[in-house]
Amino acid sequence: MRTFWSRWCGWSRWTPVRRIFVGLAAFLALLFAMACGLLLREMYAADLITIQAVNTVTVGVKQGQNDAIGQNDLRVQRGAYLAKVGNCAACHTARGGAAFAGGKVISTPFGTVYTSNITPDAATGIGKWSADAFYRAMNEGRSADGHLLTPAFPYPNYTHVTRADSDDLYSYFMRGVAPVAQANKSHDLPFPFNTQLALAFWRSLFFEKAVENNANLDVKNTINIIAAQAVNTQASAPNEGLKRDNFDIQRGAYLVRGLGHCSACHAERNALGASVNNQFSDKLLGGALMPMRDWYAPSLVDPAEAGVAHLPRQDVVALLKTGIAPNASMLGPMAEVVAGSTQFWTDADLTATAAYLQSLPQAFAHDSTKNATKSTSSGKSKPVLFEKGAELFTQHCATCHGEQGQGMRVEGNVALPALAGNRAITLSNTTNLVRILLAGGYAPSTVGNPRPFGMPPFAHVLNDEDIAAVTTYIRSAWGNQADSVTAADVVRQRRGVMQ
Numbered sequence: 162m163r164t165f166w167s168r169w170c171g172w173s174r175w176t177p178v179r180r181i182f183v184g185l186a187a188f189l190a191l192l193f194a195m196a197c198g199l200l201l202r203e204m205y206a207a208d209l210i211t212i213q214a215v216n217t218v219t220v221g222v223k224q225g226q227n228d229a230i231g232q233n234d235l236r237v238q239r240g241a242y243l244a245k246v247g248n249c250a251a252c253h254t255a256r257g258g259a260a261f262a263g264g265k266v267i268s269t270p271f272g273t274v275y276t277s278n279i280t281p282d283a284a285t286g287i288g289k290w291s292a293d294a295f296y297r298a299m300n301e302g303r304s305a306d307g308h309l310l311t312p313a314f315p316y317p318n319y320t321h322v323t324r325a326d327s328d329d330l331y332s333y334f335m336r337g338v339a340p341v342a343q344a345n346k347s348h349d350l351p352f353p354f355n356t357q358l359a360l361a362f363w364r365s366l367f368f369e370k371a372v373e374n375n376a377n378l379d380v381k382n383t384i385n386i387i388a389a390q391a392v393n394t395q396a397s398a399p400n401e402g403l404k405r406d407n408f409d410i411q412r413g414a415y416l417v418r419g420l421g422h423c424s425a426c427h428a429e430r431n432a433l434g435a436s437v438n439n440q441f442s443d444k445l446l447g448g449a450l451m452p453m454r455d456w457y458a459p460s461l462v463d464p465a466e467a468g469v470a471h472l473p474r475q476d477v478v479a480l481l482k483t484g485i486a487p488n489a490s491m492l493g494p495m496a497e498v499v500a501g502s503t504q505f506w507t508d509a510d511l512t513a514t515a516a517y518l519q520s521l522p523q524a525f526a527h528d529s530t531k532n533a534t535k536s537t538s539s540g541k542s543k544p545v546l547f548e549k550g551a552e553l554f555t556q557h558c559a560t561c562h563g564e565q566g567q568g569m570r571v572e573g574n575v576a577l578p579a580l581a582g583n584r585a586i587t588l589s590n591t592t593n594l595v596r597i598l599l600a601g602g603y604a605p606s607t608v609g610n611p612r613p614f615g616m617p618p619f620a621h622v623l624n625d626e627d628i629a630a631v632t633t634y635i636r637s638a639w640g641n642q643a644d645s646v647t648a649a650d651v652v653r654q655r656r657g658v659m660q
């Protein structure tokens with residue numbers, strides 16, 4: 162008997178393959194048990210809350226009727242502003258569709274998700290929702306009937322929004338938005354991602370709802386409600402006890418982490434689509450390749466990428482307000498963020514955002530140091546494609562960007578960003594650079610820059626090696642210092658762009 166046991170259970174005698182297999186099976190069994198427990202817990206919570214939601218369905222409406230009319234309008238106005246700050250329309254208004262009626266396709270690595278109708282239509286939208294139910298969606302990512310929503314809805318950010326701001330948003334969606342009858346489409350997610358169990362599991366690992374806390378602002382998952390109130394008083398008078406700059410930083414943190422949902426793109430994600438750092442951490446802004454979109458959202462805490470600590474504060478404000486600054490312009494998805502959201506932020510809120518971003522400890526991630534050493538070591542000899550790139554630049558680019566990459570001004574305003582000293586050119590991740598050359602693009606059209614010039618697409622004009630040459634050239638001319646780009650890098654991306 163003893164020999165039997167030691168033969169079959171003697172771990173030390175097992176082949177490595179068998180060990181791995183048994184270990185994996187034990188691990189999966191554990192996961193399964195955990196998931197079952199979680200699901201039970203989540204379902205139970207859902208039941209409790211559903212009751213509340215049903216009971217208060219009419220409360221929001223009644224409250225509205227009792228409000229003084231002026232007060233009412235003010236809430237709707239504040240809500241409209243907050244909806245711009247949160248850029249709800251970017252996802253909830255489909256191209257060519259009615260405002261906020263949903264149905265917009267969001268491709269995720271797990272499958273296709275469709276956004277919901279959030280107009281006040283009673284049958285297909287959120288017309289029957291209470292303010293409580295609306296807040297719960299923002300704060301906890303649950304629908305009115307209690308079911309868990311996918312994190313394609315950025316509630317890991319919106320959980321940072323205060324109840325007061327959520328109520329103002331609610332007022333706007335109930336009274337400032339036209340009801341549209343349009344049924345929600347069901348998501349196109351394969352098993353197991355289409356289950357509540359998967360969402361419950363995901364949430365237990367990566368999501369924690371924020372709580373409002375007036376007293377202790379440093380507790381990690383609390384919302385600073387003093388900073389949040391600034392929007393309600395637009396003039397943003399600093400509250401007692403908070404100095405001006407400190408106040409700005411707190412307000413900026415509230416905006417960036419919450420409604421601004423900057424980390425939704427600028428944070429690295431793990432294989433399960435969650436931000437790699439803690440949801441409440443400022444490290445969330447470390448830069449990431451956007452899933453499915455072939456764009457790189459550079460780090461907001463790295464001065465070699467999109468960190469803004471070293472820039473004059475008014476340049477940061479200008480970049481977010483107009484989409485263009487002397488050495489930078491907003492491209493692709495970021496241009497959409499500026500066009501739909503940040504250009505409408507008040508100057509006070511943009512200044513606060515800039516103050517917060519500038520207050521963050523700077524991290525030199527993404528081998529920018531490696532990059533620097535590489536370029537100094539290769540500094541003596543010019544890259545192989547340099548001469549060819551220079552020729553192509555004069556021929557195709559210099560008329561707009563200037564022979565010295567100095568950009569262009571029209572009537573004193575920056576019309577075209579300089580390519581010299583422009584971090585979008587020298588980023589170690591060349592995704593955006595190759596992409597804009599292939600596909601072209603526009604800076605966002607904003608009040609501050611109403612008719613942006615366009616960058617023509619070169620996919621049909623230049624072949625892969627030409628594109629590699631000209632990007633290599635602009636990455637090492639006029640004092641720019643970055644690695645060469647190869648034709649292979651271009652080939653990979655051309656496929657994505659041509660689709």
Ligand code: HEC
Nearest residue numbers: 247248249252274275276277298304305310311313314315
């Ligand atoms: C990045 C895209 C995105 C943005 C930005 C966004 N949403 Fe959504 N939202 C979604 C998706 C996707 C869903 C559907 C989630 C699901 O069904 O699991 C959703 C669902 C919702 C729901 C739940 C609807 C229901 O019937 O259950 C509400 C409420 C909502 N969003 C409100 C807002 C508000 C308010 C804003 C702006 C402050 C906003 N959303 C911004 C993507 C977005």
Ligand code: HEC
Nearest residue numbers: 421422423426456457458459467489490491492494495585
């Ligand atoms: C939808 C995804 C997305 C969201 C949301 C987003 N960004 Fe970006 N951002 C990007 C991408 C992609 C780039 C790189 C393209 C570019 O340089 O414009 C970028 C670039 C930037 C840059 C650098 C511009 C330059 O060239 O120097 C800054 C600064 C920035 N974002 C700030 C923000 C802030 C602040 C927020 C939140 C209010 C935010 N972003 C939200 C995708 C996003």
Ligand code: HEC
Nearest residue numbers: 489490491492557558561578585602603604614615616617
């Ligand atoms: C017709 C004028 C025009 C020509 C020709 C042109 N560009 Fe551009 N380029 C622009 C404009 C306008 C922008 C700003 C677009 C934006 O912000 O989305 C731009 C943006 C860029 C950017 C991104 C800059 C940033 O700050 O993010 C790069 C890189 C670039 N161009 C490189 C080139 C190269 C290389 C060529 C030649 C192969 C070229 N351009 C030819 C007008 C032009």
